[in-house]
Amino acid sequence: xxSCREATRLMSESQERNLNLREQASLKLHLxxxxxxxxxxxxxxxxxRISKSYAEGGPEKSED
Amino acid sequence: xxxxxxxxxxxEEGAEDSLQNSQFLVDLRQQMLRFASLxxxxxxxxxxxxxxxxxxxxxxxxxxxxRSALKTWVFAILKNKIADVLRQRQRFVDADQLVHGxxxxxxHDELFDQTGHWQKDERPKKWADPESAIHDKHFWRxxxxxxxxxxxxxxxxxxxxxxxxxxxxxxxxAAEVSVSNLNVTLHRARLRLxxxxxxxxxxxxx
Numbered sequence: 697x698x699s700c701r702e703a704t705r706l707m708s709e710s711q712e713r714n715l716n717l718r719e720q721a722s723l724k725l726h727l728x729x730x731x732x733x734x735x736x737x738x739x740x741x742x743x744x745r746i747s748k749s750y751a752e753g754g755p756e757k758s759e760d
Numbered sequence: 761x762x763x764x765x766x767x768x769x770x771x772e773e774g775a776e777d778s779l780q781n782s783q784f785l786v787d788l789r790q791q792m793l794r795f796a797s798l799x800x801x802x803x804x805x806x807x808x809x810x811x812x813x814x815x816x817x818x819x820x821x822x823x824x825x826x827r828s829a830l831k832t833w834v835f836a837i838l839k840n841k842i843a844d845v846l847r848q849r850q851r852f853v854d855a856d857q858l859v860h861g862x863x864x865x866x867x868h869d870e871l872f873d874q875t876g877h878w879q880k881d882e883r884p885k886k887w888a889d890p891e892s893a894i895h896d897k898h899f900w901r902x903x904x905x906x907x908x909x910x911x912x913x914x915x916x917x918x919x920x921x922x923x924x925x926x927x928x929x930x931x932x933x934a935a936e937v938s939v940s941n942l943n944v945t946l947h948r949a950r951l952r953l954x955x956x957x958x959x960x961x962x963x964x965x966x
Binding site: 698699700701702704705708709711712713731732733735736738739740742743744745746747748749750751752753754 | 788791792795831832834835836839871872875876877878883884885886887890893894900903921922923924925927928942943946947950951953954957958
């Protein structure tokens with residue numbers, strides 16, 4: 697794949713739908729070469745985990 | 761009896777006691793209100809949803825062992841109430857959206873160069889220990905500040921997806937957006953949010 701913009705778009709969309717084979721392949725290829733985008737991908741998972749925790753009252757359960 | 765020997769359980773009040781504790785209730789209600797107001801953008805609707813969720817909790821407080829379980833449960837009810845309101849809401853186009861429209865167009869320019877690659881100082885870095893952030897009150901303040909920093913339409917759609925966990929088609933119906941518009945907006949929201957969290961929390965040297 698072409699660009700980081702496109703790679704991040706696909707990683708974002710993969711949270712709403714399954715990517716098709718072509719998209720998966722080009723994303724995989726890009727990620728193999730691009731550390732910042734790999735970091736972005738991990739951060740998307742963290743963001744989802746954080747959001748879930750927030751919506752379960754996470755801040756109420758946290759400590760100073 | 762060994763069921764109760766979880767760390768911290770001995771010092772934790774039961775759910776029933778917690779609901780008798782007025783300071784606990786005040787704090788909990790306050791946070792629920794913030795959560796609901798952020799998403800409904802309507803104080804009265806938020807108050808109603810919180811009230812109903814708390815009433816449900818008072819009725820069923822016997823079934824919970826400890827505050828933590830109670831909170832998780834109360835927030836689950838609140839999420840359902842918010843989801844109902846959002847699904848029923850036919851349209852929520854606001855003036856804000858039009859005002860912010862222009863600004864959002866330029867989002868990507870700041871992050872990527874002309875060939876679509878990360879600008880040098882915008883490249884996502886590795887985040888250290890995300891798990892511990894979740895248990896830190898200071899982190900949640902940053903998180904809320906970053907949410908508030910999002911253009912309102914981005915924040916609303918992001919919250920519908922990630923907090924209330926509506927599916928794409930439900931959001932499209934409730935918020936009257938196309939799937940492609942939703943995807944673009946969520947992409948922008950995530951780019952911005954991760955940037956904000958990195959700038960103010962994960963990327964800050966301890």
